[in-house]
Amino acid sequence: MAASALTIEAYREVAPRGTIDFLLRLAERARGRRFLHVNSTRFGGGVAEILSRLVPIMGDLGIKADWEVMEGDSEFFATTKAFHNALQGTEQVVTEAMLEHYLEVNRVNAERLRPAADLVLIHDPQPAAMIESRPPEGKWVWRCHIDLSLPQRRAWAFLRRYVIRYDAAVFSLPAFAQQLPIPQFLVYPSIDPLAEKNRRMTRNEIAKILGALQIPDDKPILLQVSRFDRFKDPIGVINAYRMVKRYHDVRLVLAGGGATDDPEGAQVLAEAREAAGRDPDIYVLDLPSNAHLQINALQRAAAIVIQKSTREGFGLTVAEAMWKGKPVVGGATGGLTVQILYGVTGYTVNSVEGAAYRIRYLLSNPALMRKMGEAGREHVRRNFLITRHLRDYLSLLVHLTA
Amino acid sequence: MVEPAPFVFFGCIELREILGLRARDERELMELLERAPLGSVYYHTHSVFLRHHQITGAYPNDFANWVASQVRDQVLGERLAVVDPFAFPSLEALREELVSIIDHHIAALHPVPRVVFGDPFFFVQSHVIEVPTGLEACTLGEFRRCLAEVDASSIYFHALESRVRRGHPHGDFADWIGQALGLQSQAEEIARINPYLGGLEEIRARMLRLLDAALGGEAPAGGG
Structure with missing residues (x-):
């Protein structure tokens, strides 16, 4: 609108x-x-x-x-x-x-x-x-x-x-x-629920955007949306994914930007790509700052959204994900601690191991994921x-x- | 016969003010609690009900939650949580009780428990701004209808805020039902409802049951 x-x-x-x-x-x-x-x-x-x-x-x-x-x-x-x-x-x-x-x-x-x-x-x-x-x-x-x-x-x-x-x-x-x-x-x-980044999308729209990004939707998607910044710990996310992957066949998508106008961002992006190696189930996407619909589609397609920051401002990507009914696993830092209600809308964690454990726990409890997703959406509706x-x-x- | 003055339902919102006081251990919590404005004592013990529609922490009291979840001192958390803020004649008396509990607890502990990995306790106070809801009632039936549909903040404003900060010890609901409608026994029962463990929706539900009983067999319109 x-x-x-x-x-x-x-x-x-x-x-x-x-x-x-x-x-x-x-x-x-x-x-x-x-x-x-x-x-x-x-x-x-x-x-x-x-x-x-x-x-x-x-x-x-x-x-x-x-x-x-x-x-x-x-x-x-x-x-x-x-x-x-x-x-x-x-x-x-x-x-x-x-x-x-x-x-x-x-x-x-x-x-x-x-x-x-x-x-x-x-x-x-x-x-x-x-x-x-x-x-x-x-x-x-x-x-x-x-x-x-x-x-x-x-x-x-x-x-x-x-x-x-x-x-x-x-x-x-x-x-x-x-x-x-x-x-x-x-x-x-x-967040604005009517903005491009958060508005409702049809299944067709989501499928089309995932297709354009060449991301298949045949496995649960773990997603982190954030700038390529060390404080967002993209390498930690990849390591957590690897710990999860031994038990659950999932995909990991790291979607972000900030690599074009920030030399450090470019370096962190390169490090993330190197850490991903040749794993066909890890997607590292460097998106432009106006890729609102792509982010919206990715968040809606995800099974669990991660925000494993070690330092964070407010981190509204968490509210965006919860608004789309997703459980969130995030670092216990900054605004993530007021957005993520521990055990109700997701989990705050303090380590790679903690993130991996909570992701595995959620993937093993699909009913809990749905319940947390619903609670998260209501929490955002009232507060964010x-x-x-x-x-x-x-x-x-x-x-x-x- | 003179018509009773209508009951005008107000809702409310709070504007939160950060006081710049932060505690990292239980002694600091006690010392800052001693000198924090009473509005902050109120915020952390009463207006929790206005903010949290989902009770997610262990206790409906910010001090108890902080020591239990951030300092990880479950014992003090439990001791503070059992304090019913509605059982005190004033906020000053409530403050004294909380300070005394912390003081007694830390007297036996060396070192004083502190936050290691968690967040400090930030003292906040709020400014409550009243907002008319547009709902008014002249009869018990109308009152029941309005109560069933009014925003939860209205229950907070008339049942909690009015008692603690606006000098109406029985709350606006009980005052109006007793004084304007002359229903003393219902007024007394409403004044006795303690919100501490049930929250705003429990107050609403209990009041609706009382009003339905008073209204007898009449099928009230509206929700509830």
């Missing part, structure tokens, strides 16, 4: 019963208020993806919702990329000149956009310093989508100077937050759909601008 045509009514059949009426009544309390989102990209990445859906639905609910995107040159985005990595704990070189350029780009954008609303939600570090130009009216909230638990000290000390000038901050998990003198709210991210996200943002608007 095109984002511009999105209405809240479209979600009535997928959201929990009563949710849409509840949202309509909640929105009554904030009708006519202005809610402005500011981030650094219109396309690509989870933030832009969800904003492209949230903003029109908020408008449909009577909120004056807008979304502005800051502009920057390649030097600015190189700086913010380094910043992003430093804030997530990777040692980076961030020079004074880079920081000065970052501030200058923020000043230029603040002048150009003149952000003003009852609630201005600034997403991530790129536009964070625009707070310097805030007008006296309206509340400003910094929405942090990244894991700030172990930042490089210097990068965080710089950013913190700006963050503490906001009225509040929003994090995706308590563990991702930092000590701050402003209120910090908790809002989980979400865009309708819950909308409810949280409306609550924030009501709470801060009452």
Whole structure:
């Protein structure tokens, strides 16, 4: 469904019963208020993806919702990329000149956009310093989508100077937050059940896409969808698959991207291919970032979805899989621990052996797989759909601008 | 005769606030519990019912769950889980009891149990935002119909939130049935329903049974 045509009514059949009426009544309390989102990209990445859906639905609910995107040159985005990595704990070189350029780009954008609303939600570090130009009216909230638990000290000390000038901050998990003198709210991210990546598909559509990817569906498929990144532990997944393969005739699909624009991603992809060797039942797919339907089809075709990360942000691929009724085996890290209800929707594990054991256990108990799949779908319906996200943002608007 | 004021059903949602307090061992848990805002004590012991429609942890109490599943101290988990938060006259009294249990437990332990592989305990509090449901009742029959269909958060708001944080010790449901309809014995029975081990749907089911009995042979419309 095109984002511009999105209405809240479209979600009535997928959201929990009563949710849409509840949202309509909640929105009554904030009708006519202005809610402005500011981030650094219109396309690509989870933030832009969800904003492209949230903003029109908020408008449909009577909120004056807008979304502005800051502009920057390649030097600015190189700086913010380094910043992003430093804030997530990777040692980076961030020079004074880079920081000065970052501030200058923020000043230029603040002048150009003149952000003003009852609630201005600034997403991530790129536009964070625009707070310097805030007008006296309206509340400003910094929405942090990244894991700030172990930042490089210097990068965080710089950013913190700006963050503490906001009225509040929003994090995706308590563990991702930092000590701050402003209120910090908790809002989980979400998936859109009507987006290409999650919409219903017919058996024919799924079969056609699997055919195009040359993946037969004659054996149970174990699937991991993730960027080729060491923290996603693709080699660990292959090793777990090998332990399972002695007992169950399965296929493994590792589907991801990030290898084209990231030298380390290319290296991890090469390592995964080498580890797969000549095993005809292992498929390592390097997919483009817009391969939403392929991912959807793979998740629907899978018997079990794996997310064996050793470090993870929120990891919404797990919610995507559970929405498709799949049991999930995932690493006990980051947002996976709030998405996977142990023994109810899947299992969190701490080792290759743990992953192999739980996959074998599930494959030996098909009725349990079905039951967990159903429980997972309901868990996502209540907690990780865009309708819950909308409810949280409306609550924030009501709470801060009452 | 003056018509009773209608009962207006409100639902609610909670906006969660991270307090920046985190405990890695049982002593830290106790110390932070002593100084955390009462709203946080409430969040971790009462509003569990609003968040978890599927009870997946061992206990309906975040403190007990954390020590049992993350610290892996089953004994303290059980001792905290048995504390019924609805049996205390105030949140302060509940806090004192929880602190006293942890204090007594760790006094005999060296070293104090701590998280090794699990997650710290993060203190959170919530801001409950009330939302009208559009449902109103003037008679017991209408009330029964609305109760059967209303969102579970409405039960939370009128039966739990109102008792603990809005100064209505019997809850809104019992107050209205007793005061507006004059049905004292039903009001008393409703006020006695303890949600600790059954959750919101158990409150609803028990109230519906009581109301059906009060309504006699009338076949009530609506679900339940």
